[in-house]
Structures are given as C-alpha cells and as structure tokens.
Amino acid sequence: MDRIKVRQAVQADTEQLADLRALVLREDLTRLGRYDEIRVRERFRNTFHPEHTHILEQEGILMGCVALKPVEGGLLLEHFYIHPKYQGKSLGTKVLNLLLEQEEVRGKGITLNVLQGSPAQRLYERFGFIVDHEDEVDVFMTRNN
Template sequence: METKKTQPGHQYTETGLAWSMLPARPMDVDAIAELRATVMRPDLERLGRYDEHRVRRRFRDSFSPQHTSIITAAGSFAGSVTLRPAEDGHWLEHFYLSPHVQGRGLGSAVLRTLLAGTDAAAEPVRLNVLQGSPARRLYERHGFRAESQDPIDIFMLRLPLTSRTRQGLL
C-alpha cells in the first residue's frame, strides 16, 4: 500500500517506534479490508462468525475515509483507526494494527493521541469489541467501561477525562 504524504501527518516516537497517522484516502479501502480480515480472524473463528468475504464486505460498506487515519510505523502501513462523529460524541471504529507491530505500545500511543482530542472537546467515545478479544484490556486501560453486551459484542463507553474525574472514576 502506498502511503504518499500529500498531507502532513503527525509524527511520533513515544513508543520507541517512529509512527504517524495520515488521512485515509478512498484507495486505502482494500488494504484496510485485508488487514481487518487478518486481525479479526482468530476472534471471529472462536465465535463461529468468520466468513472470509463478509469480513471484508462489512468494512467496505462502512468505510469513511474522511474520518479514518492510516497508521504507519517505520514508514510502512501498520494499521488504521476511525473516529466517527456521532450525536453524543464519537465512535471509535476499525482500529486495526498489523500483527508485526502489536504488543509494542503502538495501540496505546494511538489511543492516547485520539483521546487527548476528545477529552479537550469534552466528548465521550463509544466502541464495540468482540467478546473475548484481548483488545478489551487495551480499551479498559484507557478508561473504557462496558456499557452493554450481547453474545458477540461488548459495547463500551469512555467519558471525557473531566467527566470521569468529577464522577470519581479515576
């Protein structure tokens, strides 16, 4: 996947790994759909829900490049994340990291960056994560709490830092 820097992205090195977030483009859809299929496969298979065509189609049907960032690490495509505005805050969606960069602090660094913006705007963030997914621990470390669940998904909410402080959740 080409990650041409036609628009400047933010450059970070806090993880010991040079990384950046760049605006997604419509042409990024296939690379992200493939990454989604790769990283979600173990959890979807465990839940009996993996379908190699459906996993890609669901992403393609909901891809919104205007709200999506491409994550690069060491100059190469490493993942994606969508922060979609909603009536009552934002939805964090399509947060996928390539297996070769997982476990190196990049997911936490990306979340800290995104959540600093939503905290500054005093806006809550929602997401859903698959039951049993190790990603749930990452989200909980960053202040997300389960709001509801079903046999497949856990729906989580993170209040802005100022709201969590007032409610004694920190």
C-alpha cells in the first residue's frame, strides 16, 4: 500500500479511534435508529485492545484501523473502520488481503459482525465470509480457512 504506514495501536490512540468509529458508523446506526453519540464511543473504549489493533496512516493522517483478536475457536475481526474520505478506493480490500495472508491467520476461522444494510457486507462476502446468523441490527459472518 503505497505511502500508507501500518502501525501497532497504543492506548493513547483510544479517543481518536473512538471518534473514527462514531464517524464511520453514524449513517448506518442512524438508519437503524441506534445512533447515540456517547454510546458509540463507549462501546469502542470497552472493547479496544491496542495489542490486537493496527492503524493505517498516510503522512501522519489517520485513514483507518482494524483489529484481529484471538478468541476461542479462531479470530475475531473487529473495529475495521476506514475514514469516509478514503472509502471506495480499495483500501478495505487491500487491508483484508494483507490480514488474510498473514501466517498466524492461515488455517484459522474468522468471525465478525457488520451492521444490517452496510455495504461492508459485500466486501466480506468477496473474501469468502458467509452469514452465520443475524438479528435486527447485526449480521454475523464467518470464514473458515
């Protein structure tokens, strides 16, 4: 990814990433009647683990983040947010390619959830994720390697 720096997240990134989450999810959560300015950030803070999170930057500007966390039975892909300014430019595709090519990811099942009606679901389907189950807010997907 040309000129894009991928770095390990640190605890000091928490608020900037919580704000990114709020920005990225606002439209979908509003459509679902679930957007809450405070809660959207709190949910990030409560599940953020910098040791499992990577940040995408270009010339010091935050472009996105992604977390891949070990869980029982495989890995959990979460907090995959691309700043709206950089969406639609194949950045999500490039990031998923890089993640799925990692040695520690090969052979492991990956789970994730995406908001109902989110265009991100199509991206995950292109990478072999299938719908496991869903509720009125989320679509839960899995990919077995």
